[in-house]
Amino acid sequence: MPELPEVETVRRELDAWLPGRTIVAARREDAPKGPKYRDLERATGQRIEALTRRGKFILLSLSGGDELVIHLGMTGQIHRARPVAHVRACLELDRGVLFFRDVRRFGRFLVVPAGAYGVLPTLAHLGPEPLDPQDFTLDRFAARLRGRKTSIKAAIMSQRPVAGVGNIYTDESLWQAQIHPRAEAGRIGRRRLDRLRGAIVEILGRSVAAGGTTLRDYRTVAGDTGAFVHQLQAYGREGAPCMRCDRVIRRVVVAQRGTWFCPGCQRK
DNA sequence: CGCATTTCCTGGTAGC
DNA sequence: TGCTACCAGGAAATGC
Numbered sequence A: 001m002p003e004l005p006e007v008e009t010v011r012r013e014l015d016a017w018l019p020g021r022t023i024v025a026a027r028r029e030d031a032p033k034g035p036k037y038r039d040l041e042r043a044t045g046q047r048i049e050a051l052t053r054r055g056k057f058i059l060l061s062l063s064g065g066d067e068l069v070i071h072l073g074m075t076g077q078i079h080r081a082r083p084v085a086h087v088r089a090c091l092e093l094d095r096g097v098l099f100f101r102d103v104r105r106f107g108r109f110l111v112v113p114a115g116a117y118g119v120l121p122t123l124a125h126l127g128p129e130p131l132d133p134q135d136f137t138l139d140r141f142a143a144r145l146r147g148r149k150t151s152i153k154a155a156i157m158s159q160r161p162v163a164g165v166g167n168i169y170t171d172e173s174l175w176q177a178q179i180h181p182r183a184e185a186g187r188i189g190r191r192r193l194d195r196l197r198g199a200i201v202e203i204l205g206r207s208v209a210a211g212g213t214t215l216r217d218y219r220t221v222a223g224d225t226g227a228f229v230h231q232l233q234a235y236g237r238e239g240a241p242c243m244r245c246d247r248v249i250r251r252v253v254v255a256q257r258g259t260w261f262c263p264g265c266q267r268k
Numbered sequence B: 001c002g003c004a005t006t007t008c009c010t011g012g013t014a015g016c
Numbered sequence C: 001t002g003c004t005a006c007c008a009g010g011a012a013a014t015g016c
Helices: A004-015 A138-145 A152-157 A167-177 A190-209
Strands: A023-028 A048-054 A057-062 A066-071 A076-079 A087-093 A097-102 A108-113 A250-254 A257-261
Touching (some): A004 A048, A004 A076, A004 A190, A066 A076, A138 A190, A152 A167, A152 A257, A167 A190
Antiparallel strands (some): A023 A087, A048 A057, A087 A097, A250 A257
């Protein structure tokens, strides 16, 4: 479940390696057919100019005017040595090789003309970057939630009010802001919304500092696990006492996702 | 357009 | 042990 902190951790490792490298050959290996690996071969011969991140997407700007878009999905990993199985794509560089391993095939690894995100609607409509205070303002957050009748959990997960927050960090942020996951997104008051905004920023920042969260599959390029798993206060804690009010944390399903919250101190 | 539902995919595990 | 059934979930596709 790589979310923003996990993806940012990987991006930083790649940033120390890839810029300036030329892609000698880009190819699919055991990759699914269809759009997830579209035009990957077009990266061949292009130099990697820069690496950025938008939400959970890693973007490599290429010298030929293209962008290589990487999404880790659920189980995507980057390796510098060939993994024994589940290699979906491979970039042969002028120095070294990058392997994309993805057991469950939810990841993406494709080439588009720079900025042409028509085939990636989530990226095209992505919300503000939470770790950029100029971008993720209360006004923008509120504007992107205004009028939405769905649950705050579903709204955050849609990537449109804010970029990069998935299941784990939605639950953690709602717990910290004391907001019920089923609260109607468009009806949360400005004061509470600002608490949620602050919680998202604080939690994501703290998780980046810890190298992200590893539940099972997530690994950094160096092969390390993420230590933020030890700081989780709601996610996965069903039956355990709430660290704030001592009531028992419950697991329900909201927006088709496992959702952990405290029925004592999280209010609609 | 918004929103809910379904689909993709496979390793791990619960239950028998 | 060996089998079946089910679960995890980010994004896209589909249906209304």
